[in-house]
Amino acid sequence: xxxxxxxxKSLPNWEELLExxxxxxxxxxxxxxxxxxATATISSHLHRLSPGEKPSVLLYRDTHGWCPFCERVxxxxxxxxxxxxxxxxxxxxxxxxxxxxxxTALVPAVKIEGELVYESKDILLALEKKFDRFPLLPIASxxxxxxxxxxxxxxxxxxxxxxxxxxxxxxxxxxQSTETIPEQIAAQLLNLQTTFExxxxxxxxxxxxxxxxxxMGEFSLVDIMYTPALRRFAANLPVFRxxxxxxxxxxxxxxQWLTAINKRSSYQRIKPSARTNNLIIFFVGLIPHRxxxxxxxxxxxxxxxxxxxxxxxxxxxxxxMHKLFGVQPIHKNKSxxxxxxxxxxxxxxxxxEYSMEAAARLSSNYQTVIxxxxxxxxxxxxxxxxxxxxxxxAIDRHLRRLVHCLIEGxxxxxxDKPVDSKTDQQNEGKEEPAADAAVGAIAxxxxxxxxxxxxxxxAGAAVALETTIDAMLSSIY
Numbered sequence: 001x002x003x004x005x006x007x008x009k010s011l012p013n014w015e016e017l018l019e020x021x022x023x024x025x026x027x028x029x030x031x032x033x034x035x036x037x038a039t040a041t042i043s044s045h046l047h048r049l050s051p052g053e054k055p056s057v058l059l060y061r062d063t064h065g066w067c068p069f070c071e072r073v074x075x076x077x078x079x080x081x082x083x084x085x086x087x088x089x090x091x092x093x094x095x096x097x098x099x100x101x102x103x104t105a106l107v108p109a110v111k112i113e114g115e116l117v118y119e120s121k122d123i124l125l126a127l128e129k130k131f132d133r134f135p136l137l138p139i140a141s142x143x144x145x146x147x148x149x150x151x152x153x154x155x156x157x158x159x160x161x162x163x164x165x166x167x168x169x170x171x172x173x174x175x176q177s178t179e180t181i182p183e184q185i186a187a188q189l190l191n192l193q194t195t196f197e198x199x200x201x202x203x204x205x206x207x208x209x210x211x212x213x214x215x216m217g218e219f220s221l222v223d224i225m226y227t228p229a230l231r232r233f234a235a236n237l238p239v240f241r242x243x244x245x246x247x248x249x250x251x252x253x254x255x256q257w258l259t260a261i262n263k264r265s266s267y268q269r270i271k272p273s274a275r276t277n278n279l280i281i282f283f284v285g286l287i288p289h290r291x292x293x294x295x296x297x298x299x300x301x302x303x304x305x306x307x308x309x310x311x312x313x314x315x316x317x318x319x320x321m322h323k324l325f326g327v328q329p330i331h332k333n334k335s336x337x338x339x340x341x342x343x344x345x346x347x348x349x350x351x352x353e354y355s356m357e358a359a360a361r362l363s364s365n366y367q368t369v370i371x372x373x374x375x376x377x378x379x380x381x382x383x384x385x386x387x388x389x390x391x392x393x394a395i396d397r398h399l400r401r402l403v404h405c406l407i408e409g410x411x412x413x414x415x416d417k418p419v420d421s422k423t424d425q426q427n428e429g430k431e432e433p434a435a436d437a438a439v440g441a442i443a444x445x446x447x448x449x450x451x452x453x454x455x456x457x458x459a460g461a462a463v464a465l466e467t468t469i470d471a472m473l474s475s476i477y
Contacts, residue, residue, distance in 0.1 A: 014366055017403045021360035024407075025353060027269075027458065031364060036090075037063060037455050038368040039361065044269060045083045057084035057127075058111040060098065062091050065272060065454040066280055068228030069120040070108040075224050076124050078266035080134045084110075121151060124221050136221045143216060150206075150215065150222045159199040160229045166192040166243075167236050167281070193243065200251055207253040213260040227261055234258060235274035236281050268350075273453035273462055275337040352409075354460035355468070359406040361457045362399065362465070369447065370395050377446040379439065391439055398440030398472075399447075405468050411475050441476050444469045 012020075028042050049055065059077065061070035077084050089098055089107050099105040102118050109118040110126075117126045128137055138144045154160075165172050169189060210217035215226070230245075237243040245251060245258070261267055362369060373395055374380050374388070383391055405411050448469045453462045 011397065011400050012404060014363055014400065017400060017407065018360060018363035020407055021356050021363055021403070025356040025360050027357040027360065027461070029361065029364075032088075037088075038365050039456070040086060040088060041065075041269070041454060041458075042086055043082075043084045044078060044266075045081045048081070049083050055083040055085045056113045057082055058087060059084050060087045060089050060102075060107055060109040062107050063088040063455070064452060065270070066276070067091075067107055068232065069106075071228045071270065071272070072120045072224050073108045073110065073123050073127075074270045075227065075267060076127055076136065076221065078269060079136060079219070079224070079264075080127065080131055082127065082131055121154070121225070124151070124224065128221065136219070136224070138216055138218070138220065143210075147216050147220055147222050151225055154225050157199070157202070159196075159203055162192070162196040162199045163229065163233045163237075166196040167233070167240055189241070193241070197250070200245075200254065204251055204253050207257055213253070213256045215257075219260075219264070223257075223261065227267070230254070230258065231261070231271065232277050235277045239278050240281060268460060269458055270454055271459050273337070273459040275462075276453045278337075350460060351464060354458065354464040355406040355409070357461040358457055358465040358468075359403045361461065362406075363403055366396070366399060369399065372450070373443045373446055376450075377442055379442055394436040394439040395443045397436070398443055401440075402444065402447075402465075402468060402472060405472060406464065411471060437476050441473060444473055444476075 026044075028044055028046070029039050030042055032038055032040055043055070046055065057077065059070075059073060061067065061074065065071070065074075089095070091107065094105060101116065102109045104118060106118070108120055108123060109116060110123050111117075112126060112130055117123050124136075128135065137147055161172050166189070169185075169192070171192070207213075207215060209215075212218060214220065215222040234245045237245065245254060247255065262271075370392060374392060379391060380388070401411075448466050451457065451462050451465060453459045456462070457465070
């Protein structure tokens with residue numbers, strides 16, 4: 001990313017930045033003042049409704065977009081272009097009305113024209129039955145029956161359970177300690193890897209039953225059933241087991257399938273990032289808790305306590321949590337971001353759209369972001385109370401520079417004169433304190449590690465944000 005060398009200029013205010021960014025992104029979200037999260041992604045197809053018309057589908061999903069079962073339903077709604085409303089459910093403190101309404105008290109659930117349906121598989125089939133536009137099951141009876149069998153037998157084929165057992169380092173339902181001698185650990189992991197590879201070999205055969213890259217040849221509900229788990233394995237296994245599905249010659253059809261799924265525009269809007277998936281695994285250590293979408297896969301039922309969401313993506317606590325759960329990257333410096341190999345130019349074509357989305361999401365929520373940085377980054381602990389207003393102003397300036405950089409595609413040179421917090425005008429007689437650069441670096445680094453996908457923005461927008469922050473940090477230092 002280049003740095004502008006043109007004449008220095010005044011930094012735009014938040015309203016100006018938001019206006020430009022919103023005009024150049026198709027992403028949709030709503031603000032939720034005083035709630036967590038403060039914004040929420042909404043249906044991409046609400047524009048299809050007539051004025052005053054309410055969506056016929058209401059989706060109840062987890063607040064952070066981590067749940068793989070919710071991901072299935074969200075994926076299908078976007079694929080079928082069904083306008084829907086969203087109600088976010090805090091899984092650490094489920095409202096009583098939700099527990100009274102849904103017999104399992106789990107997410108996802110939907111209301112289709114007021115009729116309650118729960119469990120992701122049943123929801124997918126109900127949506128397919130009700131909305132015949134953009135069908136996601138084969139029309140031919142034989143293929144349709146085969147697809148329904150694959151959906152029905154998803155849990156029974158053992159692939160997902162074997163994958164999580166390999167990732168967890170011990171068989172499902174096993175509470176046996178992994179604190180054994182190295183030879184025993186290696187032997188156990190090899191057995192778990194072999195089981196997972198055997199199941200993946202069977203998946204390769206299944207993917208080859210019909211012409212095309214998808215399970216049924218054309219994209220279908222079968223692909224939606226498999227997407228959350230297989231995408232998570234592709235992200236988790238390289239980091240925690242040193243085992244990659246990407247570019248693995250043993251699974252060519254699976255690689256073609258992963259690439260095809262990742263290209264779908266509907267999935268780009270709702271998919272979690274590899275980094276978010278790996279942070280979740282790192283912190284919960286595959287503890288059996290439905291919040292993280294692994295309870296059914298592992299066949300484990302006992303409740304657990306987990307770190308509060310406020311610390312989940314905090315870099316301060318990141319490397320202090322592995323002793324609680326025993327799951328950690330195989331190398332301390334192993335990146336938690338796993339990038340799927342893509343043809344040259346495939347990502348670049350959408351870079352501007354993602355940058356604008358990141359700019360708009362940050363601009364629409366900047367007050368909450370600044371408050372979070374001050375509270376949770378550590379800044380508040382090492383500054384005196386009297387300096388907080390100037391610290392907040394410095395953070396504000398660096399975040400606006402970040403948004404401007406996302407919009408313009410380069411790091412602009414702005415005047416280093418401080419800006420009056422009331423008038424937003426430069427104070428010509430004063431120089432910006434040198435400490436402001438350090439405050440800005442802390443704020444940017446904290447924000448980079450704080451973003452959660454898809455809670456805060458899409459995966460593509462998060463990549464654009466991280467890339468821009470990295471460039472700005474390099475310019476600061």
